[in-house]
Amino acid sequence: xxxxxxxxxxxxxxxPPTSEDESFDRLRLLRSRRVGxxxxxxxxxxxGTAQNALAALPMVARAAGVQNYEICSETxxxxxxxxxxxxxxxxxxxxxxxxxxxxxELDDAPPFLWVMGNADLLNRPTISMVGARNASSLGTRMAKxxxxxxxxxxxxxxxxxxxxxxxxxxxxxxxxxxxxxxxxGIDVMYPAENTQLAEDIAKSGLRISEQPMGLxxxxxxFPSRNRIIAGLSRATIVVEAAAKSGSLIxxxxxxxxxxxxxxxxxxxxDARAAGCNMLIRDGAGLIRNTADVIEALGKECQPxxxxxxxxxNLTPAKxxxxxxxxxxxxxxxxxxILSRLGPSPIAEDQLIRDLQTAPANVAPVLIDxxxxxxxxxxxxxxxxxxG
Numbered sequence: 001x002x003x004x005x006x007x008x009x010x011x012x013x014x015x016p017p018t019s020e021d022e023s024f025d026r027l028r029l030l031r032s033r034r035v036g037x038x039x040x041x042x043x044x045x046x047x048g049t050a051q052n053a054l055a056a057l058p059m060v061a062r063a064a065g066v067q068n069y070e071i072c073s074e075t076x077x078x079x080x081x082x083x084x085x086x087x088x089x090x091x092x093x094x095x096x097x098x099x100x101x102x103x104x105e106l107d108d109a110p111p112f113l114w115v116m117g118n119a120d121l122l123n124r125p126t127i128s129m130v131g132a133r134n135a136s137s138l139g140t141r142m143a144k145x146x147x148x149x150x151x152x153x154x155x156x157x158x159x160x161x162x163x164x165x166x167x168x169x170x171x172x173x174x175x176x177x178x179x180x181x182x183x184x185g186i187d188v189m190y191p192a193e194n195t196q197l198a199e200d201i202a203k204s205g206l207r208i209s210e211q212p213m214g215l216x217x218x219x220x221x222f223p224s225r226n227r228i229i230a231g232l233s234r235a236t237i238v239v240e241a242a243a244k245s246g247s248l249i250x251x252x253x254x255x256x257x258x259x260x261x262x263x264x265x266x267x268x269x270d271a272r273a274a275g276c277n278m279l280i281r282d283g284a285g286l287i288r289n290t291a292d293v294i295e296a297l298g299k300e301c302q303p304x305x306x307x308x309x310x311x312x313n314l315t316p317a318k319x320x321x322x323x324x325x326x327x328x329x330x331x332x333x334x335x336x337i338l339s340r341l342g343p344s345p346i347a348e349d350q351l352i353r354d355l356q357t358a359p360a361n362v363a364p365v366l367i368d369x370x371x372x373x374x375x376x377x378x379x380x381x382x383x384x385x386x387g
């Protein structure tokens with residue numbers, strides 16, 4: 001939506017969300033059709049209050065070519081709040097003291113979070129862990145060992161409540177603290193096989209979601225969830241991941257957010273290790289055990305107090321900064337390539353000249369994009385962007 005013709009000279013900083021009415025109106029604004037995080041933030045900036053933004057929304061919609069636009073009704077928001085209360089969840093708004101400070105750093109931080117469980121965990125040092133749903137026996141064992149060791153070292157383990165690596169990490173960290181980020185409503189158990197795990201997390205850990213109560217997760221909700229998993233931690237560990245997987249999306253989210261990415265290597269013949277091996281090749285920190293993770297994070301990211309087992313007296317790895325910068329450069333090259341490609345094929349050597357970089361830098365990135373299905377190779381050395 002655009003608002004070019006409405007009140008163009010009026011730009012107000014959004015007021016602090018101090019009143020209950022303003023909080024209610026902000027939730028109503030966010031739940032209105034076609035209002036995502038970016039539009040929500042822009043409307044608040046331009047109109048100062050959620051009430052003013054709601055009043056302007058139909059005119060903004062008309063300017064964008066949407067006729068007969070209706071904002072989210074008060075009834076819908078009241079129903080969501082009642083459902084949250086009935087489920088034992090609490091709504092936390094961006095800009096309040098209860099909102100996690102590390103997540104608030106993101107440009108696309110969720111305006112609201114439903115939380116269920118021990119919200120104090122959001123103020124503890126966290127580390128995210130993701131991986132394959134069809135995890136191998138070794139991958140599951142690795143995830144459990146890392147989560148248990150990091151929990152004993154004082155970290156809260158964040159993951160996505162999916163089957164496989166996520167579930168293994170949550171189970172191993174139940175005793176020390178774990179946060180599950182859900183793709184659907186916080187009251188929706190998905191997958192159903194993790195229902196008991198979700199209930200256990202709500203008792204001793206924390207479940208969170210940015211989605212409305214009762215929302216059944218769909219494919220488009222998982223990338224949004226992934227950015228929160230990455231955004232809650234200074235580093236994300238990938239245990240097992242195929243070359244084209246949601247775990248790699250989470251890793252790229254972490255890079256975009258300026259966070260570190262760490263990966264567990266695997267055998268080249270195991271497809272579930274391909275994504276991790278690609279990340280390591282491009283500069284992600286190679287992780288073999290808990291000590292490697294703590295060393296990679298550096299002292300500034302370590303908990304102030306933890307168990308005797310964690311007293312490793314390790315110093316930050318100076319090489320880590322260099323490798324992470326290389327990985328971020330690789331992620332940036334992904335975006336540069338995709339931005340220059342379209343459905344009409346162009347010569348690969350022309351693309352390389354346009355990018356003004358060495359062919360050796362471009363070739364492996366093109367292979368990554370081809371494996372992910374984002375780039376198509378045509379006869380005659382031509383390439384195009386997949387539709």
